[in-house]
Amino acid sequence: MLSRTAENLYWLARYVERAEYLARTIEATLRVTALPNAYTGQGNEWDSALLTAGVSASFYGLYDEATEASVVEYLSFSPANPSSIRNCIENARLNSRSVRTALTSEMWDTINGAWIDLQEIWGKGAKTREELTKFLRFVQEISLRFDGSAYRTMLRNDAYWFSRLGLHLERADNTARILDVKYHVLLPEEEHVGGPLDYYQWTSILRSVSALTAYHWVYRETLKPWLIADLLILNDTLPRSLASCYGNLVRNLDQIGVAYGRQGAAQRHARGVRNRLEHSHMDDIFQRGVHEFIQEFIADNGRLGEIIAKQYLI
Amino acid sequence: MAVAFDEMNGPGGELRSAYQELSRWLSDTPPDALEHRRHEAELLFRRIGITFAVYGDAEAQERLIPFDVIPRIISGKEWTLLEKGLKQRVRAINMFLRDIYHGRDILRANIIPDDLIFQNPVFRPEMNGQAVPHDVYVHIAGIDIVRVDAENFYVLEDNARTPSGVSYMLENREIMMRLFPDLFARHRVAPVEKYPDELLTALRSVAPLHASSEPTVALMTPGVYNSAYYEHSFLADKLGVELVEGRDLIVKSDEVFMRTTEGLKRVDVIYRRVDDEYLDPLTFRPDSALGVPGLMSAYMAGNVTLANAVGTGIADDKAVYSYMPEIVKFYLGEEPILKNVPTWRCREPADLAYVLDHLGELVVKEVHGSGGYGMLIGPAATKATIEAFRDKLKREPEGFIAQPTLALSTCPTCTASGLAPRHVDLRPFVLTGRDRVTIVPGGLTRVALKEGSLVVNSSQGGGTKDTWILDE
Numbered sequence: 034m035l036s037r038t039a040e041n042l043y044w045l046a047r048y049v050e051r052a053e054y055l056a057r058t059i060e061a062t063l064r065v066t067a068l069p070n071a072y073t074g075q076g077n078e079w080d081s082a083l084l085t086a087g088v089s090a091s092f093y094g095l096y097d098e099a100t101e102a103s104v105v106e107y108l109s110f111s112p113a114n115p116s117s118i119r120n121c122i123e124n125a126r127l128n129s130r131s132v133r134t135a136l137t138s139e140m141w142d143t144i145n146g147a148w149i150d151l152q153e154i155w156g157k158g159a160k161t162r163e164e165l166t167k168f169l170r171f172v173q174e175i176s177l178r179f180d181g182s183a184y185r186t187m188l189r190n191d192a193y194w195f196s197r198l199g200l201h202l203e204r205a206d207n208t209a210r211i212l213d214v215k216y217h218v219l220l221p222e223e224e225h226v227g228g229p230l231d232y233y234q235w236t237s238i239l240r241s242v243s244a245l246t247a248y249h250w251v252y253r254e255t256l257k258p259w260l261i262a263d264l265l266i267l268n269d270t271l272p273r274s275l276a277s278c279y280g281n282l283v284r285n286l287d288q289i290g291v292a293y294g295r296q297g298a299a300q301r302h303a304r305g306v307r308n309r310l311e312h313s314h315m316d317d318i319f320q321r322g323v324h325e326f327i328q329e330f331i332a333d334n335g336r337l338g339e340i341i342a343k344q345y346l347i
Numbered sequence: 348m349a350v351a352f353d354e355m356n357g358p359g360g361e362l363r364s365a366y367q368e369l370s371r372w373l374s375d376t377p378p379d380a381l382e383h384r385r386h387e388a389e390l391l392f393r394r395i396g397i398t399f400a401v402y403g404d405a406e407a408q409e410r411l412i413p414f415d416v417i418p419r420i421i422s423g424k425e426w427t428l429l430e431k432g433l434k435q436r437v438r439a440i441n442m443f444l445r446d447i448y449h450g451r452d453i454l455r456a457n458i459i460p461d462d463l464i465f466q467n468p469v470f471r472p473e474m475n476g477q478a479v480p481h482d483v484y485v486h487i488a489g490i491d492i493v494r495v496d497a498e499n500f501y502v503l504e505d506n507a508r509t510p511s512g513v514s515y516m517l518e519n520r521e522i523m524m525r526l527f528p529d530l531f532a533r534h535r536v537a538p539v540e541k542y543p544d545e546l547l548t549a550l551r552s553v554a555p556l557h558a559s560s561e562p563t564v565a566l567m568t569p570g571v572y573n574s575a576y577y578e579h580s581f582l583a584d585k586l587g588v589e590l591v592e593g594r595d596l597i598v599k600s601d602e603v604f605m606r607t608t609e610g611l612k613r614v615d616v617i618y619r620r621v622d623d624e625y626l627d628p629l630t631f632r633p634d635s636a637l638g639v640p641g642l643m644s645a646y647m648a649g650n651v652t653l654a655n656a657v658g659t660g661i662a663d664d665k666a667v668y669s670y671m672p673e674i675v676k677f678y679l680g681e682e683p684i685l686k687n688v689p690t691w692r693c694r695e696p697a698d699l700a701y702v703l704d705h706l707g708e709l710v711v712k713e714v715h716g717s718g719g720y721g722m723l724i725g726p727a728a729t730k731a732t733i734e735a736f737r738d739k740l741k742r743e744p745e746g747f748i749a750q751p752t753l754a755l756s757t758c759p760t761c762t763a764s765g766l767a768p769r770h771v772d773l774r775p776f777v778l779t780g781r782d783r784v785t786i787v788p789g790g791l792t793r794v795a796l797k798e799g800s801l802v803v804n805s806s807q808g809g810g811t812k813d814t815w816i817l818d819e
Contacts, residue, residue, distance in 0.1 A: 034589075034607055034608055035589050035591065035595050035606065035607055035608075036595070036606045036607060036608055037592070037594070037595050037606070038589075039608045127571065130571050130576070130580070131571050133580040133581075133584065133590075134580055134583045134584040134589075134590050138395075142394060142395075145394065145395075146394060149393065191608060195608075289608075293608070293609050345608045346608075
């Protein structure tokens with residue numbers, strides 16, 4: 034397929050995934066900030082939301098203070114924020130138009146319909162919390178429908194695999210960023226200083242990767258921070274964990290390699306990261322430092338993106 | 348201007364036979380049911396994303412072309428005649444182009460003045476003596492036809508460069524079949540869905556002579572901001588070929604390749620929807636970012652076929668148009684089946700004098716204009732506009748032609764105040780391959796939605812209709 038087509042499919046999937054992640058982040062932050070201060074401590078949760086979205090610096094170029102109103106506006110609707118939900122959907126549609134021939138009509142319909150609704154229903158943003166909640170649901174449903182139609186209707190060929198690469202790379206980045214911002218509340222028992230205040234932080238982290246229910250099914254335990262870290266990093270049954278994302282990245286890259294009859298740097302690099310995750314234990318990760326581990330992962334994940342681009346997309 | 352011929356209710360108000368079923372159906376269908384389906388059709392179009400862009404219109408970067416749900420019906424007998432005439436005309440156009448870029452018999456026979464060709468900006472000296480596979484220049488032609496009465500069809504314009512609109516012919520039909528299955532059941536409408544297959548067959552048949560037996564075809568678009576981008580992506584999808592932009596292509600040793608995830612892949616035939624001037628910055632406009640450096644050199648070397656060929660603009664020039672009956676006779680030795688609209692060439696003093704005396708009743712067109720821009724419709728123009736055109740004509744007479752204001756036929760159309768007659772034209776698409784000329788039975792009917800208006804162009808408020816050729 035054309036390199037440009039592969040590139041558009043890859044970015045299309047990334048934008049849709051990012052839009053959903055932003056919607057979940059805002060939703061989880063709204064929940065935790067609705068609790069009385071006594072339950073959540075003094076930290077500004079809207080600041081963490083900006084950090085996990087990776088847009089803190091650009092935000093403070095425009096606003097003085099991270100309040101609910103300013104952060105929600107910036108993350109959801111602001112044209113000034115290149116990765117606001119609105120811009121993600123706009124970009125997803127632009128990419129879709131460029132690769133209409135590679136999309137099934139169901140996928141196009143999802144993105145084009147979302148883009149029409151974005152203008153007609155959400156053109157003026159969300160005026161109330163109730164409207165905002167509706168908007169965030171709307172965004173999450175876009176990615177569910179998009180993903181579902183890709184899964185159910187796309188031919189299993191390189192077009193599908195490249196779009197999966199975009200999705201899992203973006204997803205791994207998102208999960209890693211939450212961990213990066215919140216790692217201090219996920220330390221093991223003996224290092225733990227936060228006490229019961231952190232309980233609501235933990236649920237908030239799990240909510241933003243839609244894993245609160247999953248946690249209970251996997252561990253059959255009350256919330257323990259080190260288990261949350263284990264779930265998000267190493268448990269490959271959770272679709273948003275780093276291990277699961279890398280399992281998928283390796284699988285899809287392998288399929289491309291087989292179809293093209295050639296392996297390359299992208300396959301090797303992805304396999305290296307996956308092997309490291311497979312052979313890690315939470316004890317060792319804590320020993321060496323969660324923060325350092327995550328930082329290294331984010332850098333590795335970014336590098337995979339560059340290698341894929343060089344090998345296939347340019 | 349005479350009273351327009353209505354295709355449903357003929358000159359005496361009698362119901363014409365092709366419209367009998369439709370008329371009965373219309374009187375059985377309550378107006379709000381029709382309105383409901385009109386609304387449904389619009390939603391479908393928006394959902395599918397069938398849009399076009401209007402340049403310089405920031406407000407509506409993407410717009411829908413209004414779709415009228417009342418079909419335009421042409422009888423099988425009428426179509427047979429049209430089809431014959433269209434094939435004849437396109438054959439002559441291809442022979443004319445071959446001659447202009449080679450022996451120039453028609454110039455030596457003094458049928459067309461030399462300067463009309465050689466001083467024409469769309470004449471491409473690069474093509475002199477250049478062979479093209481099977482002598483096909485215009486692989487895809489869109490011939491604009493208007494009707495003035497029960498017998499007479501005229502060719503209004505030949506589009507021999509990159510005619511657009513065929514996606515509307517196909518999508519209009521799809522949507523009509525979804526919305527009006529009952530109406531289809533009452534008619535025998537000839538299908539148009541074979542067009543993409545016919546197009547692919549024609550394109551593959553004109554691959555370079557030494558290309559593989561499975562030539563690779565690609566459709567080249569200026570990109571997502573082009574007004575016809577939807578059509579480009581639609582056709583590429585239906586043809587099952589890659590939709591490429593200039594930046595996806597690269598020329599190496601006079602061969603054209605596309606950049607793919609598996610490396611470079613050879614391209615044999617390019618159905619290009621990019622104008623000549625933008626194809627190759629090394630040959631044409633150096634500032635063009637849409638083209639491919641070296642493409643012309645690969646073309647000259649005979650390693651890639653461009654469809655349509657470079658330099659076909661000389662055949663759809665409006666001044667050359669006026670010679671089309673002579674062109675048909677010269678190359679085919681036949682009487683032209685389709686009439687030309689009588690045309691005054693303002694470059695000729697006697698014609699100019701007549702035109703200047705009758706501006707108030709004529710249509711004056713720029714020789715190189717298109718899209719309904721730069722046109723004077725005398726009977727509908729203000730005094731000031733007429734005077735402005737008079738000045739332009741005197742300054743640059745060779746830039747214009749004039750024609751009588753035709754009373755284009757009308758068809759019943761949905762309007763705010765119910766069904767009413769509106770003026771229509773027809774653009775059938777004629778395909779030419781290695782050894783045959785084909786036309787799917789149908790075309791794009793454009794309709795001027797404003798009461799009394801004769802301008803059907805989508806950029807100026809025109810709409811479209813599904814065109815039914817009855818299989819009798």
